[in-house]
Amino acid sequence: MQREDIANSLIVSCQPVPGGPMDSAQFVTGFAKAALEAGAKALRIESVPYVAAARLAVRAPIIGIVKRDLSDSPVRITPYLADVEALAEAGADIIAFDATDRVRPVPVEALVKAVKARNKLAMADCSCLDDARRALAAGADFVGTTLSGYVGGPEPEDPDIALIAQMRTLTPYVIAEGRIRSPEQAAAAARAGACAVVVGSAITRTEHVTSWFHQAISDAYAARRAQTVLGPTVLGIDIGGTKTMAALVSGGTVIEDMIVPTAREAGPDAWLASLAQSTSAWSGRFRRIGIAVTGLVEDGRWSALNPATLGIPDGYPLVERASAVFGKPVCAFNDAQAAAWGEYKFGAGQGRDIVFLTISTGIGGGIVCNGRLLSGLAGHFGLIRGLSEDRAPLEDSTSGRWIASQALKAGFKADAADVFGRALKGEAWAGAIVSQSASRVATLCRDIQMMLDPKSIVIGGSIGLAEGYLDRVRAHLGEVPPRLSSDLVAAKLAGHAGVIGVADLAEWAK
Known part of the structure; x- marks a missing residue:
């Protein structure tokens, strides 16, 4: 087949929930036939047996993949050369594989070479623009947004339309895939420059679609009850x-x-x-x-x-x-x-006088004293300075921006979330940066305790609530006498505070 054979088309991913009631070749081929009759031009199918079964039932192009859970690599999609060979033998026209820059059993270049050796087309499932650049340089025929949002951090809710547009500047052969759940989102992906759009769960995973409707209806009923009960x-x-x-x-x-x-x-x-x-x-x-x-x-x-x-x-x-x-x-x-008032009234403050610190890209805060929220400049802790008049604000040497800048100085291009991840894995350079930030927050907490003597200091924000950070702050306060120490508690309301x-x-x- 040629790349143009799937241009300007809908591709339906026929992948049932593993172990679910529809996880059988009969259902996969049924999904495939129904999708093609309704206008789909190609299919994406997982596992060698299911690709072989679909190949016997339909003549449309098939993107084949194999998924594996490996103990020594986060790569799941078609990780081995043997998977490429088996998919080609089963009848896949396009073979897709994980093209992310992570620890992997086989280099991307070797996978592309194996696909080409079997006269098949290669699709690189990418998480970012750099993945796409590397895959295209290795000879991939298509790049897909399949893994955007799935290589670390919380999973987004919406498709990565921006990445589709960015990839389109590199090649016209961009396949949009991932979290496309409505006709409107599919159309947006097409408008952004995708040559084809893959839709999976919204069409072929009854369990997922049912859960979306169930959640929406449950939320609606809860909202109706809340309006009646809460006031x-x-x-x-x-x-x-x-x-x-x-x-x-x-x-x-x-x-x-x-x-x-x-x-x-x-x-x-x-x-x-x-x-x-x-x-x-x-x-x-x-x-x-x-x-x-x-x-x-x-x-x-x-x-x-x-x-x-x-x-x-x-x-x-x-x-x-x-x-x-x-x-x-x-x-x-x-x-x-x-946010301080929200935590005081409904969250971790429990109605006690508190100081709230949010530590994320910068540092902010709020003070509730004698049941009253202090307004104006009160609580802008990130902008305080040391005794030296030319010293930068505290947030410039403590917050997420600073953590990322220190990583770059250490020779690593990483944002704050990446630094925390590496610190948890035991990488010394990352641990040192996180510890230094936590030490400065600990000093700030001790100063706040001496100045305001709150019942609790509530810590929030993406940095403040990152795994292990609050424990590091507490550790730096370990030698402070109990009366001078702070009762540090994690915020409860998160992004809704x-x-x-x-x-x-x-x-x-x-």
Whole structure:
């Protein structure tokens, strides 16, 4: 076959849930026939026996793969040369394999060579643009987005449309695959430049599709119960540097939420207009709005303390503009202060006076003293400096940005999550960076304890809640006398702390 044979087409992945009631050759060939009759042009099938069974039943192009769970490598898709040979013998026209830059039993170049030796086409399942570059240099005929989001960290919910567009700059033979669950997402992948689009679970895995509908219906019924039991609902909004969360919140419970990207260059007027449009379906379900933002909020006006995080006009009339856009009462708070209130009222604070620290890309915080949230500049711990006037803010030598910069200085191109992963594996350089960050946070916690004497210091944020980090902070405080030490606890509300806190504050502001 030629690459053009599957151009501008739908490919259906006929892979039943392993061990499930449809995990048999009869169902796989049935899926294949039904998909082709409905307009699919090609198939993606896992395992040599299923490829052979489908080959006897259909004449359409087949992308064949073998999945293995290896003890010495994270690579699962067609890891061995013998797998390539067996798939070719079974009748696969295209052989797909994991092309990620990870520990692997066989180099990508050797897999491509083996595919070509059997006069088959090679598809490289990639996780990023660099994977695609290497695979194309090795001679791959197609590159796919199959493994984007599956090589570390939490699995995303949506397909990687941006990666499709990036790969299209390298080759016209991009196959979109991964988390494509609706016709709209499939169309978006095609518009982004994919020459073909693979859809799997949404068509051939009844168990998965049923679970999606079950979850959606359960959430809807829970939301209906919550509106009846919990009382007034508030729209909580948390505007961040890269994304914005909007949520319907009642009594400290998130009923529904959504995340939309923050178009940094568009400015706050555009952000508010976009939010109003995105939440328009909720307009009749809330009476008030609470908005949490990075930076300083005073008298309803918003100013940036660190323009690199999110640039806004100084003194932007946030409450006034938002009230005009939404047509409902609005209050606004700093995001970390709002999260502090959320943790105090509904999370790890347990109603006790706390200091909240969020450690992620930067460092923020909030203070609840005598049951009252301190506003203004209170809690901006990431911007404090040492005794030397030219010393940089604390977050510049502690937070996620700093961790990534130290990794680069050590000769490793890694973000904070990668550094933590390597530290957990025992790599000394990574452990030293994480430990140094934790040591500085420990010093900050000791200073906070001496200045404010809170009942607890609640630690949140992607760095603060990373595996092992809080234990390292506690270890650095090990020699501090008990009365001077801090009760460090992990935040409980995670990414919802800001919207829950600001929604409750909006109710108090009535």
